[in-house]
Amino acid sequence: MSHLLQAIGFGVVTASIVALAAVAVSLQISVTNFFNFAFGDFMSFGAYVAWTANREGVNFFLSVLLGGIAVGLLGMLANRLVFRPFMRRRVRPVTLLIAGVGLSFVVQDALILIWSPAPRRFPLNLGQAMHLGPFLLTPGDLIMIGASAVLLLLLHLMLGYTKFGKAIRATSNNIDLAQSCGINCDQVISLTWFIAGLLTAVAGVGLVLQESTLSPTTGFTELFVIFGAVILGGIGRPYGAMLGALIVGVLTEVSGAYLNAAYKTSIAFGVVVVLLLFRPQGLIKARGLIS
């Protein structure tokens, strides 16, 4: 029993990281309606920037923020230079996905060229792991859970209660209509990329803290776990993404605790695939998922 609870505890940590990433993906999809294939590399980039800043003596939290701003700007740049021209031509979503593959090649290998392929350690000494009820968690874990909860709450408030949030929801619902109602959709999309970028970098740092090393493929390796959570939750539905992340995160850790740990990601994928068989629209119904 304590074994199970322990695994669930780890699962919640994983889930909070995956949730941040999945919500970032979902937020961006909700206004642009395509998967950013380079998302994993964006996470790595954010982690590298944070790592570099931290190494130069910048406070940990500040360096994560710097990473967030860097990824936000990268997202805006990618939107402007790569994705927007395609969206203007109204190409099929598949084309945008493949353009993302190209971008992923460029970003990931630029990381190698800049920071070298060697794995880096990103230590965060905040003290010993501690027992909280049945759970054994490090301060880093707690920070991740806390950061994730706070950021997702802020996002919820922004989407629900601000004018900008309304503009995002309008753009997401019907871009042409939003445009003709005087919403500057280009600006909304651009800012959404930026906000998604902030979350992306935090998730990237979270991944690194969990694995305690950083390499140019750190983010890419987790890309499909995150996409799985997004698809499971219902594409373009940020709240669905949180639910999907929780399921994927807990499943991964719990199955890892009972079966060969090498299979834990496979089990998460397997569950995603099987659930999609029965509910192809995702847990919270996505728009346009079914062909």
Next chain:
Amino acid sequence: MLYFLTDLMVLGSINSIMVVGLNLQYGYAGLLNFAFYIYVAIGAYIAAVTTMGPSTTPGISYALGWTLPWWAGLIIGGLVSAAFGTLVFLLTVRRLRSDYLAIVTVAVAFIVWNLIDTYQPLFDGDTGLFNVPQITGNASISTEGYSAIILALSAACLAVSVWVSRRIFRSPFGRLLRSIREDEQVTAAFGRASWRPQIAVFMVGSFLAGIAGGLLIFYISAWSPSAFLPLESFILLAALIVGGSGNYWGSLLGAFVLIEGLGEISRYVPSFGNGADVGALRQVVIGLVLILMLRYRPEGIIPERWLRWYRTRQPAPAAAGAAGPAPDGGPVPAASPRPAPGPVASPRPGPAAAGPDGVLLDIRDVTYSYGGARAVAGCSFAVGRGTVTGLIGPNGAGKSTLVEILSGRLAPQSGEVLLDGRSIGGLGPVAVSRLGVARTFQTARVLPQLPVIENVMIAAPAQRGEGPLAAVLWQRGWRGQETALREEAVELLGWLGLGSHLDRPAGSLSGGQRRLMEIARALMARPRLLLMDEPTAGVYPETSQLIARRVREIAAAGVTVLVIAHNMTFLSWAADDVVVMAEGRVLTRGPLQQAREHKDVIAAYLGVAAGESHGPRPSSVGGGE
């Protein structure tokens, strides 16, 4: 130097087989398989363990060990790979939009990769397999000689793959795949379900992947999980896109230029100081090339349209003259409704066994709601054989929903739709189409990248050569039919004034031309019932006139027409009588003039619509025919 060249050619040929296989899936059918390389790996592993003997070394374990001859291993590898492809297809492809599908294929592939990497008894886990027997057996042979033999073998396999691709491309099967790729719903509306052709081509593509994997492992004689990371699939995809997807020559070019060429060039670039190898720089270049190609030349270096193997004959001058000027541009000579040339006969009416009352379509108390909104609320009317019935009503009256129900795309939530006495409600578009119902769409839907003539040809019912086997192995069975279909399509298009646009990509047609092409396509299906959803919306008045005339002629040839329109002038020319709908019900029915004077109709429809100039005011009706 010679060895270097042979080596390059061997790897180039094997990569080309892979890209040709990927092209079948993505280029032909639009199925984006992000995990293509896993199929290569499966072929390689299976070819290895079926030809190797049982493991004798302690610590090395793998399945099978059948000691089969190399060719058997190669074929079994291809078949297992194809079977795996089928399984993945059944699990995912049918259900998801293609970009989501791509992501799910990766998830499935990861599971397989994970299993191979971790579960040692399968293929010796992460160590991988070594000392796979050469195809020459124990005969001693120099490295150069062996690579020459493999070169001959892979070149032969490549030639066969290209030949199969070419056959498929030119066959009705290939056309059907392209049509599904461009628009599944249009293809379904003309009686073809997507999954059968898609699964067939997915299997063929996976089979080629497996064969390529087998060849590769016989050449390099070792394989491990680190040899098939996700990256490989993406490089193949990049090669396909750069070379030109849909075109098998493009696949070859992409494989040689992007994979082999860049690989060779990067050998001569000095390495960087920080341990990053040239590979990283190469990947950046591939990524940039991919993005730039997609943006500035999405059709690739060798576009699909260069594969045109036929030359369409222009229609006879008489037909061309009747409609010579572009329907949207110049006026159509409309002085007298001249008797149409040949094609009047081509819409073949269904079996003449007329119902006792001459009713073809009987709609009985049909309802349909979207969520809470009742779009069709107990609608009933009947349509007589060989008549043209107009369907009018204000926006939101439920007209288009009704057409979607009649065409099978929506199932009525209650009530019945009878076609010739047979209930067709809820059968789905494919089955309904096969019973002789053809349609046009509210916003004209064309298959943009296909030439106009192919857009029309896809609709012909019961074509031979639409299955993979017939397409590849029995060309004699469909060649003659193709010529006949092409002639028929040319005739129909000429009749509708598109005679000079036969080979243009349909995506470049104007709005009015698209509407005309849709009519040609619907007639190509030889329907009994033709459903037209606003054929004159956004169309130049002269073109409306042409459409009205053609609609009369179509009905005269025995086809029943139900047409939604807001254009009263058009209806006064084309329709025998009109059904007026409002709020999901039939308000009244009768000749147009009478319907327009009906007081409820004026209240529900004309009172609003006349002010918005949907049609001429009642006083101006009476022109036309």
